[in-house]
Amino acid sequence: MKKLAALIxxxxxxxxxxxxxxxxPGVSAKEVVVGxxxxxxxxxxxxxxVLRGAEAYFKYVNGRGGVNxxxxxxxxxxxxxxxxxxxxxxxxxxxxxxxxxxxxxxxxNSNLAIRDFTNAAKVPVVFSQSGATTFGKDYVKYPxxxxxxxxxxxxxxxxxxxxxxxxxxxxxxxxLYQSDDYGKDLLAGLRRGLGSKxxxxxxxxxxxxxxxxxxxxxxxxxxxxxxNTFMVFAFGKFAIQAVVYANKLGWKPSLYINDVxxxxxxxxxMPQSTVQGAISIAFGKDPATPKWxxxxxTKLAGQIIxxxxxxxxxxxxxxxxxxxxxxxxxxALKKAGKNLTxxxxxxxxxxxNEPANPFLLPGIKVHTTPKFRFPVTQVSLxxxxxxxxxLFGGLQSxxx
Amino acid sequence: MxxxxxxxxxxxxxGTAIVIALPFVVSQFRAVQLATVAVYFIAIVGLDILxxxxxxxxxxxxxxMAVGGYTTGILMTHxxxxxxxxxxxxxxxxxxxxxxxxxxxLRLHGxxxxxxxxxxxxxxxxxxxxxxxxxxxxxxxSLFSHLTGHGVGVTILGHRLTNNxxxxxxxxxxxxxxxxxxxxxxxxxxxxxIRAVRDNELAAxxxxxxxxxxxxxxxxxxxxxxxxxGALYAVVSTFVxxxxxxxxxxxxxxxxxxxxxxxSIWGAALGALLIQFLDDIVDVLPGIDxxxxxxxxxxFGAVLVVVMIVLPLLTxxxxxxxxxx
Numbered sequence: 001m002k003k004l005a006a007l008i009x010x011x012x013x014x015x016x017x018x019x020x021x022x023x024x025p026g027v028s029a030k031e032v033v034v035g036x037x038x039x040x041x042x043x044x045x046x047x048x049x050v051l052r053g054a055e056a057y058f059k060y061v062n063g064r065g066g067v068n069x070x071x072x073x074x075x076x077x078x079x080x081x082x083x084x085x086x087x088x089x090x091x092x093x094x095x096x097x098x099x100x101x102x103x104x105x106x107x108x109n110s111n112l113a114i115r116d117f118t119n120a121a122k123v124p125v126v127f128s129q130s131g132a133t134t135f136g137k138d139y140v141k142y143p144x145x146x147x148x149x150x151x152x153x154x155x156x157x158x159x160x161x162x163x164x165x166x167x168x169x170x171x172x173x174x175x176l177y178q179s180d181d182y183g184k185d186l187l188a189g190l191r192r193g194l195g196s197k198x199x200x201x202x203x204x205x206x207x208x209x210x211x212x213x214x215x216x217x218x219x220x221x222x223x224x225x226x227x228n229t230f231m232v233f234a235f236g237k238f239a240i241q242a243v244v245y246a247n248k249l250g251w252k253p254s255l256y257i258n259d260v261x262x263x264x265x266x267x268x269x270m271p272q273s274t275v276q277g278a279i280s281i282a283f284g285k286d287p288a289t290p291k292w293x294x295x296x297x298t299k300l301a302g303q304i305i306x307x308x309x310x311x312x313x314x315x316x317x318x319x320x321x322x323x324x325x326x327x328x329x330x331x332a333l334k335k336a337g338k339n340l341t342x343x344x345x346x347x348x349x350x351x352x353n354e355p356a357n358p359f360l361l362p363g364i365k366v367h368t369t370p371k372f373r374f375p376v377t378q379v380s381l382x383x384x385x386x387x388x389x390x391l392f393g394g395l396q397s398x399x400x
Numbered sequence: 401m402x403x404x405x406x407x408x409x410x411x412x413x414x415g416t417a418i419v420i421a422l423p424f425v426v427s428q429f430r431a432v433q434l435a436t437v438a439v440y441f442i443a444i445v446g447l448d449i450l451x452x453x454x455x456x457x458x459x460x461x462x463x464x465m466a467v468g469g470y471t472t473g474i475l476m477t478h479x480x481x482x483x484x485x486x487x488x489x490x491x492x493x494x495x496x497x498x499x500x501x502x503x504x505x506l507r508l509h510g511x512x513x514x515x516x517x518x519x520x521x522x523x524x525x526x527x528x529x530x531x532x533x534x535x536x537x538x539x540x541x542s543l544f545s546h547l548t549g550h551g552v553g554v555t556i557l558g559h560r561l562t563n564n565x566x567x568x569x570x571x572x573x574x575x576x577x578x579x580x581x582x583x584x585x586x587x588x589x590x591x592x593x594i595r596a597v598r599d600n601e602l603a604a605x606x607x608x609x610x611x612x613x614x615x616x617x618x619x620x621x622x623x624x625x626x627x628x629x630g631a632l633y634a635v636v637s638t639f640v641x642x643x644x645x646x647x648x649x650x651x652x653x654x655x656x657x658x659x660x661x662x663x664s665i666w667g668a669a670l671g672a673l674l675i676q677f678l679d680d681i682v683d684v685l686p687g688i689d690x691x692x693x694x695x696x697x698x699x700f701g702a703v704l705v706v707v708m709i710v711l712p713l714l715t716x717x718x719x720x721x722x723x724x725x
Contacts, residue, residue, distance in 0.1 A: 084644040096429035116544030180539050209538050
């Protein structure tokens with residue numbers, strides 16, 4: 001009898017769902033359903049702001065009539081920065097929720113994990129929150145995938161050039177990097193940028209696993225190398241720990257903090273005496289920077305956050321970063337036209353020509369071609385001074 | 401009064417009929433979820449042989465699944481094996497690791513054994529990351545390019561199956577024979593011997609049952625089941641990394657085994673369904689926003705507690721009804 005009960009539950013748990021067979025999944029005359037996955041909980045939860053910011057921007061667009069008469073419905077799920085969970089989420093979004101496309105999936109490993117599956121299913125995965133070179137470069141094998149962030153390798157090359165220009169004789173560089181494609185891309189870019197000086201200047205590089213609990217021993221190792229320059233190629237709490245431990249150990253190196261960890265909200269959690277003068281790059285407008293206090297782009301972002309992100313901090317850089325990519329996505333949707341197809345969207349995102357994204361630094365062009373799939377390839381250096389970032393040196397190219 | 405043999409056969413036939421019929425009525429997404437249910441089903445049946453029948457508690461079955469999953473992953477990505485061929489190897493490797501764990505486990509009883517196996521589950525992800533040239537580290541291994549049907553679909557005897565239907569057919573056509581095998585095992589001399597060892601080691605030894613052999617054999621058989629489950633899990637999720645087999649998986653498997661009726665393989669399907677659909681049950685609760693992690697985690701725990709209280713009551717109730725009739 002026990003097993004009969006079990007079988008009844010088995011039947012009850014399998015709701016009957018009729019397969020829908022419209023031309024393009026997730027698209028109707030009035031709506032387009034877009035999915036995503038990212039760390040809403042766990043170690044990297046700060047990055048959830050990117051998804052919430054994008055969602056707020058879509059709501060703002062919907063409030064103004066949507067794109068080509070369609071409202072954007074944005075459905076995103078929590079993967080806690082765990083790629084195996086991302087696979088599950090994406091499967092659910094595509095097969096159950098019938099999304100038209102995926103947008104802004106967070107994390108290099110997560111995007112790597114879903115790439116085969118989404119390309120086999122021919123579902124676009126666009127403007128992913130990763131700057132790993134492979135997402136821009138390997139389009140022949142993965143035509144339905146495109147990233148958004150400036151390529152990590154070129155970011156690190158810019159840091160290398162900055163060191164060669166400012167302290168080529170005495171710099172002794174120590175690197176903390178996340179041991180996945182994201183951290184390794186940055187490290188490789190740094191080495192390439194240092195060129196013949198690599199062996200001389202780079203004294204130690206230590207990796208950490210993204211699922212580890214802390215990086216204390218790695219930082220102690222790096223300090224012991226006698227380095228005076230510290231590259232933090234780490235994300236979220238690991239970046240914070242890196243600087244906190246350096247401070248605890250009484251290590252005062254010149255700091256370089258990679259872009260994905262350089263949000264003002266994260267920087268403010270670090271010991272300010274150690275982080276003063278740190279260098280990073282920027283491509284989005286940081287609402288916490290006084291320079292942008294009266295900028296129309298950050299003002300608009302502030303209004304959108306106030307209206308659509310309950311309890312959201314208008315100075316949260318992750319929210320505005322999400323809006324920047326959401327702006328580009330809405331732009332691509334519009335270009336993809338009234339008769340929206342997945343192929344049409346891919347055509348639009350690989351023919352971007354967006355001269356003035358209000359949430360990006362003035363002068364940055366979001367530009368792609370079918371053979372050049374790196375949407376943002378201009379950045380500016382910035383220096384942390386008295387609690388906020390100050391841009392310097394003007395825009396530079398980060399083209400691979 | 402225990403269910404009769406005829407009643408058991410009726411259940412097997414009815415269960416098989418339901419398994420065959422389901423793909424015609426459920427959505428594609430449910431089909432792949434139910435394929436995962438088959439994976440949990442196999443693992444729970446295996447765990448029941450060890451924990452329920454031989455009385456050795458394992459909190460490390462997720463790690464044994466990982467052994468199977470990585471066997472499949474490594475053979476497919478590094479050696480180009482087709483997915484199906486890796487499944488028997490995963491069973492063998494899983495079984496061998498099970499025996500290797502089972503021998504030292506002879507010296508441990510009850511909670512001590514549970515904690516030792518838990519230790520294996522805790523340590524395994526770190527070991528997997530350490531040998532990253534082999535296991536892909538935390539990035540993991542993508543099995544996609546060597547999957548049967550390449551994730552698009554499979555044609556069998558002229559019938560075109562979608563990928564999800566294929567995964568469903570694959571997992572359940574392995575799960576049902578493995579269940580029958582387990583049924584035969586637990587009702588054979590082997591089953592009687594391990595139960596005798598569980599109930600009273602001294603009495604069993606006095607009746608001529610070699611305690612050590614049977615305990616280790618139970619570990620081996622159970623781990624071989626976990627190995628197959630892990631291999632299929634890897635194939636279904638197209639991807640393995642250390643987080644594919646978290647510590648919570650080991651705990652859930654034990655929860656599934658207990659829910660399904662400790663010491664009986666007949667409720668394994670119920671336990672497997674619970675593990676798979678608990679998330680979905682939480683999501684339909686009013687006021688749960690899937691975009692907010694906190695309350696969801698809380699209710700996940702709460703639902704688990706309620707289920708553990710209510711289900712044994714239900715089981716007792718159905719048993720009573722059955723006994724009266």
